[in-house]
Amino acid sequence: MTRTSEAVTAGIMVIGDEILSGRTKDRNIGYIAEYLTAIGIDVSEVRVVPDIEEEIVAALNALRARYTYVFTTGGIGPTHDDITADAVAKAFGVTIDIDPRARALLAAHVGEANLNEARLRMARIPAGAELVANPVSKAPGFWIGNVIVMAGVPTIMQAMLDDVAPKLRTGKVMLSQTLPANAREGDVGGPLALIAKAHPGVTIGSYPFIEESGRPNTNLVVRSRDPDHLAAAVADVRRMIEEVAAARAAGA
Missing domain, CATH: 3.40.980.10 (MoaB/Mog-like domain)
Incomplete structure:
Protein backbone atom coordinates (compact mmCIF):
# COMPACT_ATOMS: atom_id res chain seq x y z
CA MET A 1 0.00 0.00 0.00
CA GLY A 171 -4.37 8.94 1.01
CA LYS A 172 -4.43 10.34 4.51
CA VAL A 173 -7.02 8.55 6.61
CA MET A 174 -10.17 10.47 7.46
CA LEU A 175 -10.56 10.81 11.23
CA SER A 176 -13.99 11.03 12.81
CA GLN A 177 -15.69 11.42 16.15
CA THR A 178 -19.36 10.90 16.96
CA LEU A 179 -21.16 12.91 19.66
CA PRO A 180 -24.78 12.36 20.73
CA ALA A 181 -26.57 15.71 20.75
CA ASN A 182 -29.28 14.53 23.16
CA ALA A 183 -31.59 16.78 21.20
CA ARG A 184 -33.69 16.84 18.05
CA GLU A 185 -31.91 17.68 14.82
CA GLY A 186 -33.92 20.89 14.52
CA ASP A 187 -32.65 22.07 17.90
CA VAL A 188 -29.00 21.90 16.87
CA GLY A 189 -29.22 22.70 13.15
CA GLY A 190 -28.71 26.45 13.49
CA PRO A 191 -25.71 26.50 15.84
CA LEU A 192 -24.21 23.50 14.02
CA ALA A 193 -24.17 25.46 10.76
CA LEU A 194 -22.21 28.25 12.45
CA ILE A 195 -19.65 25.77 13.78
CA ALA A 196 -19.27 24.19 10.34
CA LYS A 197 -18.66 27.63 8.85
CA ALA A 198 -16.01 28.37 11.46
CA HIS A 199 -14.14 25.15 10.66
CA PRO A 200 -13.77 24.97 6.86
CA GLY A 201 -11.31 22.06 7.02
CA VAL A 202 -13.84 19.89 8.82
CA THR A 203 -17.10 18.23 7.74
CA ILE A 204 -19.92 17.88 10.25
CA GLY A 205 -22.95 15.69 9.67
CA SER A 206 -26.12 15.30 11.73
CA TYR A 207 -27.96 11.99 11.78
CA PRO A 208 -31.31 11.81 13.58
CA PHE A 209 -32.47 8.53 15.12
CA ILE A 210 -35.04 7.22 17.59
CA GLU A 211 -33.79 5.73 20.86
CA GLU A 212 -35.20 2.44 22.15
CA SER A 213 -37.23 4.48 24.62
CA GLY A 214 -38.88 6.26 21.71
CA ARG A 215 -37.13 9.56 22.36
CA PRO A 216 -35.73 11.36 19.29
CA ASN A 217 -32.01 12.03 19.31
CA THR A 218 -29.26 13.07 16.90
CA ASN A 219 -25.73 11.86 16.36
CA LEU A 220 -23.28 14.56 15.30
CA VAL A 221 -20.33 13.20 13.32
CA VAL A 222 -17.24 15.40 12.95
CA ARG A 223 -14.67 14.42 10.30
CA SER A 224 -11.25 15.75 9.33
CA ARG A 225 -7.88 14.45 8.16
CA ASP A 226 -6.14 16.87 10.51
CA PRO A 227 -6.28 15.79 14.19
CA ASP A 228 -5.91 19.37 15.47
CA HIS A 229 -8.72 20.64 13.27
CA LEU A 230 -10.86 17.71 14.39
CA ALA A 231 -10.19 18.38 18.07
CA ALA A 232 -11.02 22.09 17.73
CA ALA A 233 -14.31 21.41 15.97
CA VAL A 234 -15.26 18.66 18.43
CA ALA A 235 -14.65 21.08 21.32
CA ASP A 236 -17.03 23.61 19.75
CA VAL A 237 -19.66 20.94 19.12
CA ARG A 238 -19.44 19.75 22.73
CA ARG A 239 -19.86 23.33 23.93
CA MET A 240 -22.87 23.80 21.67
CA ILE A 241 -24.49 20.59 22.97
CA GLU A 242 -24.07 21.83 26.54
CA GLU A 243 -25.55 25.22 25.66
CA VAL A 244 -28.58 23.65 23.95
CA ALA A 245 -29.13 21.40 26.98
CA ALA A 246 -28.86 24.36 29.36
CA ALA A 247 -31.31 26.42 27.31
CA ARG A 248 -33.76 23.53 27.24
CA ALA A 249 -33.45 23.07 31.01
CA ALA A 250 -33.98 26.79 31.61
CA GLY A 251 -37.13 26.78 29.54
CA ALA A 252 -38.56 23.69 31.16
Whole structure:
Protein backbone atom coordinates (compact mmCIF):
# COMPACT_ATOMS: atom_id res chain seq x y z
CA MET A 1 0.00 0.00 0.00
CA THR A 2 1.44 3.34 -1.07
CA ARG A 3 0.43 6.36 1.02
CA THR A 4 0.17 9.74 -0.72
CA SER A 5 -0.56 13.25 0.51
CA GLU A 6 -3.09 13.70 -2.27
CA ALA A 7 -6.73 12.65 -1.97
CA VAL A 8 -7.47 9.20 -3.37
CA THR A 9 -11.04 8.68 -4.55
CA ALA A 10 -13.22 5.79 -5.59
CA GLY A 11 -16.50 5.04 -7.27
CA ILE A 12 -18.48 1.86 -6.68
CA MET A 13 -20.57 0.25 -9.41
CA VAL A 14 -23.01 -2.51 -8.48
CA ILE A 15 -24.15 -4.54 -11.47
CA GLY A 16 -27.27 -6.66 -11.59
CA ASP A 17 -30.98 -6.65 -12.37
CA GLU A 18 -31.59 -8.55 -9.13
CA ILE A 19 -30.38 -5.54 -7.11
CA LEU A 20 -32.57 -3.09 -9.01
CA SER A 21 -35.64 -5.33 -8.70
CA GLY A 22 -35.15 -5.67 -4.95
CA ARG A 23 -34.98 -9.44 -5.17
CA THR A 24 -31.41 -9.33 -3.83
CA LYS A 25 -30.48 -6.90 -1.07
CA ASP A 26 -27.04 -5.36 -1.60
CA ARG A 27 -24.57 -6.14 1.17
CA ASN A 28 -21.44 -4.87 -0.55
CA ILE A 29 -21.69 -1.07 -0.81
CA GLY A 30 -21.45 -0.38 2.90
CA TYR A 31 -18.67 -2.91 3.39
CA ILE A 32 -16.55 -1.52 0.55
CA ALA A 33 -17.12 2.09 1.62
CA GLU A 34 -16.16 1.41 5.23
CA TYR A 35 -13.13 -0.66 4.18
CA LEU A 36 -11.81 1.99 1.80
CA THR A 37 -12.45 4.87 4.20
CA ALA A 38 -10.42 3.06 6.85
CA ILE A 39 -7.37 2.84 4.58
CA GLY A 40 -7.57 6.39 3.22
CA ILE A 41 -9.68 6.15 0.06
CA ASP A 42 -12.76 8.39 -0.21
CA VAL A 43 -15.81 6.79 -1.80
CA SER A 44 -17.38 9.62 -3.77
CA GLU A 45 -20.11 7.96 -5.81
CA VAL A 46 -22.12 4.75 -6.08
CA ARG A 47 -24.08 3.58 -9.12
CA VAL A 48 -26.34 0.55 -9.56
CA VAL A 49 -26.74 -0.53 -13.18
CA PRO A 50 -28.70 -3.29 -14.93
CA ASP A 51 -27.33 -6.27 -16.83
CA ILE A 52 -27.25 -4.28 -20.06
CA GLU A 53 -23.89 -3.95 -21.77
CA GLU A 54 -24.25 -0.38 -22.99
CA GLU A 55 -25.41 0.77 -19.54
CA ILE A 56 -22.41 -0.88 -17.88
CA VAL A 57 -19.98 0.57 -20.42
CA ALA A 58 -21.38 4.09 -20.10
CA ALA A 59 -21.37 4.05 -16.29
CA LEU A 60 -17.90 2.54 -16.11
CA ASN A 61 -16.38 5.04 -18.52
CA ALA A 62 -17.92 7.92 -16.56
CA LEU A 63 -16.67 6.65 -13.20
CA ARG A 64 -13.17 5.65 -14.27
CA ALA A 65 -12.58 9.08 -15.77
CA ARG A 66 -13.66 10.75 -12.55
CA TYR A 67 -12.06 8.76 -9.74
CA THR A 68 -8.73 7.19 -8.81
CA TYR A 69 -10.32 3.73 -8.65
CA VAL A 70 -13.58 2.08 -9.62
CA PHE A 71 -14.74 -1.05 -7.79
CA THR A 72 -17.42 -3.15 -9.46
CA THR A 73 -19.39 -6.02 -7.98
CA GLY A 74 -21.52 -8.60 -9.75
CA GLY A 75 -21.88 -10.10 -13.19
CA ILE A 76 -18.78 -12.30 -13.42
CA GLY A 77 -20.45 -15.67 -12.80
CA PRO A 78 -21.15 -18.60 -15.17
CA THR A 79 -24.58 -17.68 -16.55
CA HIS A 80 -25.67 -15.95 -19.76
CA ASP A 81 -26.51 -12.68 -18.00
CA ASP A 82 -23.07 -12.40 -16.40
CA ILE A 83 -21.76 -9.86 -18.90
CA THR A 84 -19.53 -7.62 -16.78
CA ALA A 85 -16.24 -8.92 -18.18
CA ASP A 86 -17.39 -8.35 -21.77
CA ALA A 87 -18.64 -4.85 -20.93
CA VAL A 88 -15.37 -3.92 -19.22
CA ALA A 89 -13.39 -5.17 -22.23
CA LYS A 90 -15.58 -3.05 -24.49
CA ALA A 91 -15.14 0.02 -22.26
CA PHE A 92 -11.35 -0.34 -22.50
CA GLY A 93 -11.39 -1.26 -26.19
CA VAL A 94 -9.55 -4.57 -25.67
CA THR A 95 -10.26 -8.17 -26.63
CA ILE A 96 -11.52 -10.80 -24.22
CA ASP A 97 -10.87 -14.53 -24.22
CA ILE A 98 -10.27 -17.47 -21.92
CA ASP A 99 -7.22 -16.58 -19.83
CA PRO A 100 -4.81 -19.50 -19.30
CA ARG A 101 -4.12 -18.39 -15.72
CA ALA A 102 -7.82 -18.27 -14.84
CA ARG A 103 -8.50 -21.54 -16.63
CA ALA A 104 -5.74 -23.28 -14.67
CA LEU A 105 -7.18 -22.03 -11.38
CA LEU A 106 -10.63 -23.37 -12.24
CA ALA A 107 -9.29 -26.68 -13.53
CA ALA A 108 -7.35 -27.23 -10.31
CA HIS A 109 -10.48 -26.45 -8.29
CA VAL A 110 -13.21 -28.41 -10.11
CA GLY A 111 -11.20 -30.81 -12.26
CA GLU A 112 -10.46 -30.65 -15.98
CA ALA A 113 -13.41 -32.89 -16.83
CA ASN A 114 -15.80 -30.46 -15.15
CA LEU A 115 -14.68 -27.39 -17.08
CA ASN A 116 -17.91 -27.03 -19.03
CA GLU A 117 -18.92 -24.02 -21.12
CA ALA A 118 -20.58 -22.27 -18.17
CA ARG A 119 -17.53 -22.54 -15.90
CA LEU A 120 -15.21 -21.45 -18.69
CA ARG A 121 -17.16 -18.18 -18.89
CA MET A 122 -15.59 -17.34 -15.53
CA ALA A 123 -12.13 -17.71 -17.09
CA ARG A 124 -12.78 -15.06 -19.73
CA ILE A 125 -10.59 -12.06 -18.86
CA PRO A 126 -10.01 -8.80 -20.82
CA ALA A 127 -6.59 -8.60 -22.47
CA GLY A 128 -3.98 -6.91 -20.28
CA ALA A 129 -5.87 -7.39 -17.00
CA GLU A 130 -4.28 -8.72 -13.82
CA LEU A 131 -6.14 -11.39 -11.90
CA VAL A 132 -7.69 -10.74 -8.50
CA ALA A 133 -7.41 -13.78 -6.26
CA ASN A 134 -10.53 -15.59 -5.07
CA PRO A 135 -9.58 -17.99 -2.26
CA VAL A 136 -13.24 -18.95 -1.74
CA SER A 137 -14.27 -20.47 -5.09
CA LYS A 138 -11.12 -19.78 -7.16
CA ALA A 139 -12.90 -18.04 -10.10
CA PRO A 140 -10.86 -14.81 -10.20
CA GLY A 141 -11.82 -11.19 -10.49
CA PHE A 142 -9.56 -8.87 -12.43
CA TRP A 143 -7.94 -5.45 -12.41
CA ILE A 144 -7.53 -3.41 -15.57
CA GLY A 145 -6.47 0.25 -15.63
CA ASN A 146 -8.04 1.79 -12.54
CA VAL A 147 -10.99 -0.63 -12.52
CA ILE A 148 -11.18 -3.53 -10.07
CA VAL A 149 -13.83 -6.11 -10.98
CA MET A 150 -15.10 -8.31 -8.15
CA ALA A 151 -17.79 -10.90 -7.54
CA GLY A 152 -21.20 -9.98 -6.17
CA VAL A 153 -21.29 -12.73 -3.53
CA PRO A 154 -20.30 -10.87 -0.34
CA THR A 155 -17.86 -13.45 1.05
CA ILE A 156 -16.04 -13.68 -2.27
CA MET A 157 -16.05 -9.92 -2.79
CA GLN A 158 -14.56 -9.40 0.66
CA ALA A 159 -11.77 -11.89 -0.05
CA MET A 160 -11.03 -10.16 -3.36
CA LEU A 161 -10.91 -6.78 -1.66
CA ASP A 162 -8.39 -8.15 0.82
CA ASP A 163 -6.27 -9.30 -2.11
CA VAL A 164 -6.16 -5.92 -3.87
CA ALA A 165 -5.97 -3.65 -0.80
CA PRO A 166 -2.18 -3.92 -0.25
CA LYS A 167 -1.61 -2.85 -3.87
CA LEU A 168 -3.78 0.28 -3.72
CA ARG A 169 -2.55 3.86 -3.52
CA THR A 170 -4.09 5.47 -0.45
CA GLY A 171 -4.37 8.94 1.01
CA LYS A 172 -4.43 10.34 4.51
CA VAL A 173 -7.02 8.55 6.61
CA MET A 174 -10.17 10.47 7.46
CA LEU A 175 -10.56 10.81 11.23
CA SER A 176 -13.99 11.03 12.81
CA GLN A 177 -15.69 11.42 16.15
CA THR A 178 -19.36 10.90 16.96
CA LEU A 179 -21.16 12.91 19.66
CA PRO A 180 -24.78 12.36 20.73
CA ALA A 181 -26.57 15.71 20.75
CA ASN A 182 -29.28 14.53 23.16
CA ALA A 183 -31.59 16.78 21.20
CA ARG A 184 -33.69 16.84 18.05
CA GLU A 185 -31.91 17.68 14.82
CA GLY A 186 -33.92 20.89 14.52
CA ASP A 187 -32.65 22.07 17.90
CA VAL A 188 -29.00 21.90 16.87
CA GLY A 189 -29.22 22.70 13.15
CA GLY A 190 -28.71 26.45 13.49
CA PRO A 191 -25.71 26.50 15.84
CA LEU A 192 -24.21 23.50 14.02
CA ALA A 193 -24.17 25.46 10.76
CA LEU A 194 -22.21 28.25 12.45
CA ILE A 195 -19.65 25.77 13.78
CA ALA A 196 -19.27 24.19 10.34
CA LYS A 197 -18.66 27.63 8.85
CA ALA A 198 -16.01 28.37 11.46
CA HIS A 199 -14.14 25.15 10.66
CA PRO A 200 -13.77 24.97 6.86
CA GLY A 201 -11.31 22.06 7.02
CA VAL A 202 -13.84 19.89 8.82
CA THR A 203 -17.10 18.23 7.74
CA ILE A 204 -19.92 17.88 10.25
CA GLY A 205 -22.95 15.69 9.67
CA SER A 206 -26.12 15.30 11.73
CA TYR A 207 -27.96 11.99 11.78
CA PRO A 208 -31.31 11.81 13.58
CA PHE A 209 -32.47 8.53 15.12
CA ILE A 210 -35.04 7.22 17.59
CA GLU A 211 -33.79 5.73 20.86
CA GLU A 212 -35.20 2.44 22.15
CA SER A 213 -37.23 4.48 24.62
CA GLY A 214 -38.88 6.26 21.71
CA ARG A 215 -37.13 9.56 22.36
CA PRO A 216 -35.73 11.36 19.29
CA ASN A 217 -32.01 12.03 19.31
CA THR A 218 -29.26 13.07 16.90
CA ASN A 219 -25.73 11.86 16.36
CA LEU A 220 -23.28 14.56 15.30
CA VAL A 221 -20.33 13.20 13.32
CA VAL A 222 -17.24 15.40 12.95
CA ARG A 223 -14.67 14.42 10.30
CA SER A 224 -11.25 15.75 9.33
CA ARG A 225 -7.88 14.45 8.16
CA ASP A 226 -6.14 16.87 10.51
CA PRO A 227 -6.28 15.79 14.19
CA ASP A 228 -5.91 19.37 15.47
CA HIS A 229 -8.72 20.64 13.27
CA LEU A 230 -10.86 17.71 14.39
CA ALA A 231 -10.19 18.38 18.07
CA ALA A 232 -11.02 22.09 17.73
CA ALA A 233 -14.31 21.41 15.97
CA VAL A 234 -15.26 18.66 18.43
CA ALA A 235 -14.65 21.08 21.32
CA ASP A 236 -17.03 23.61 19.75
CA VAL A 237 -19.66 20.94 19.12
CA ARG A 238 -19.44 19.75 22.73
CA ARG A 239 -19.86 23.33 23.93
CA MET A 240 -22.87 23.80 21.67
CA ILE A 241 -24.49 20.59 22.97
CA GLU A 242 -24.07 21.83 26.54
CA GLU A 243 -25.55 25.22 25.66
CA VAL A 244 -28.58 23.65 23.95
CA ALA A 245 -29.13 21.40 26.98
CA ALA A 246 -28.86 24.36 29.36
CA ALA A 247 -31.31 26.42 27.31
CA ARG A 248 -33.76 23.53 27.24
CA ALA A 249 -33.45 23.07 31.01
CA ALA A 250 -33.98 26.79 31.61
CA GLY A 251 -37.13 26.78 29.54
CA ALA A 252 -38.56 23.69 31.16
